[in-house]
């Protein structure tokens with residue numbers, strides 16, 4: 315649905331986006347992640363035909379942003395970083411205006427206005443001046459205008475900025491709901507948001523692509539190997555951690571065993587392995603040695619750690635894996 | 642066409658929901674009214690004096706009131722045009738709403754023409770507002786209405802040209818005050834270009850004088866539609882809007 319190839323955007327002095335390539339499939343939610351000044355907004359502005367790229371290409375639904383901007387614009391709903399509101403208009407009038415701009419009219423327009431005001435919970439401020447709305451409500455109206463024409467592609471620049479926790483959850487649910495028919499690309503600094511809403515993450519830093527992958531793969535990839543946490547307890551007496559450690563290290567494929575903590579005769583280990591799937595071997599080794607296996611789970615590194623690691627200065631960029639071919 | 646109207650309606654709406662339109666209407670009405678009654682008083686005094694001296698007075702209201710009045714109003718335009726156009730694009734850029742317009746399936750030309758049209762319609766409202774003064778003139782005198790209409794057409798064309806220049810200048814900045822000040826300066830310069838022909842007859846001066854926005858309205862105020870002058874105004878309007886479009890485009894490429 316979205317194809318970006320070697321996209322570069324140069325401002326007078328800075329290179330805001332530096333040879334970025336990625337693809338997004340139809341119906342996917344993609345999180346665009348990066349620290350301040352990474353180039354997220356710039357990339358989104360290029361995708362929405364607000365800015366032309368300096369070099370490289372971007373296509374949305376098969377249409378090039380430079381060659382056929384009208385076709386692209388018809389198919390995109392865009393929520394910029396600051397919601398583009400006319401402060402002297404009332405919410406309802408504003409949505410009507412945007413709807414008309416996007417080519418809606420008549421009963422269709424009325425229906426869509428009703429739908430989006432309900433969907434984004436702005437029905438109660440329909441007759442209020444936009445200038446008098448709170449930040450969160452402005453953000454919601456911004457989201458409402460982005461989806462008013464039921465676009466194929468939604469580009470949301472920090473959609474949950476300034477919302478209260480309840481509204482953040484509702485917005486996330488809304489975004490997840492909208493995926494499926496819509497392809498969504500959203501930018502954020504908030505990592506849990508990506509973990510909860512997105513299937514795929516694109517991480518950029520200082521204009522360069524750092525990684526693009528699914529959330530789960532990224533977590534694994536950042537570690538460079540599979541890693542599991544297991545807790546072992548003694549049957550009768552307390553376990554001797556060093557004995558368990560030695561035992562575990564003998565299993566083929568295990569590269570590193572660390573005893574993380576020890577409590578009331580139980581011990582928790584983190585085991586890293588090179589080989590793909592060693593959890594069965596680990597379990598058998600523990601039980602065969604006469605210990606109890608209390609817990610065995612993949613240790614999920616939080617995306618936050620992944621993110622910091624990936625955008626950290628000393629870490630080399632990870633080679634990006636090609637994403638699935640889009641429809 | 643539909644898109645132009647959507648933009649135009651929205652612009653008119655924002656003029657009229659804020660006090661801007663009403664303040665402009667009131668001020669324009671007051672100034673126009675002052676000029677009108679001044680011209681009328683001067684006319685009456687003159688005619689009484691001439692009658693006392695026993696001369697017959699050429700009772701031409703058009704020549705004595707309407708023509709000098711409209712010439713004065715074209716100076717007033719210089720002050721009102723920047724006030725009307727300064728917000729057109731500068732405000733959108735400041736508020737970020739330009740991002741909405743520029744990413745909607747609507748052409749730059751439609752945005753520009755819609756905005757200019759709204760500014761022109763607001764100016765038409767200003768002119769209509771002044772028509773009340775003439776109702777008085779028609780009630781008690783017997784002016785010719787055709788030259789009056791032609792004079793109004795001249796004002797409208799002149800304002801249209803200045804509004805197009807103001808629209809262009811508004812795209813170059815986020816700051817409404819800068820847009821207004823620069824528009825005023827440029828309009829004033831264009832206006833006084835005509836003065837050189839008073840003391841200089843070189844080609845240079847003739848060119849400057851031709852470029853002047855003021856020299857082309859005189860024929861209209863006399864009640865004559867001179868196609869050369871009409872073409873001048875239409876050309877300025879076209880150029881102004883053309884440069885607005887180029888400016889919008891270059892803004893994207895630069896920033």
Ligand SMILES: Nc1ncnc2c1ncn2[C@@H]1O[C@H](COP(=O)(O)OP(=O)(O)OP(=O)(O)O)[C@@H](O)[C@H]1O
Nearest residue numbers: 325326328330349350351352353354355356357896
């Ligand atoms: N109009 C502009 N002119 C010059 N440089 C700009 C302009 N807009 C952005 N930049 C620069 O481009 C780089 C990327 O900016 P961008 O706004 O895309 O970052 P971002 O990822 O959206 O950051 P944030 O998380 O703070 O929103 C920054 O270094 C910024 O200074």
Ligand SMILES: [Mg+2]
Nearest residue numbers: 354355356395
């Ligand atoms: Mg940003």
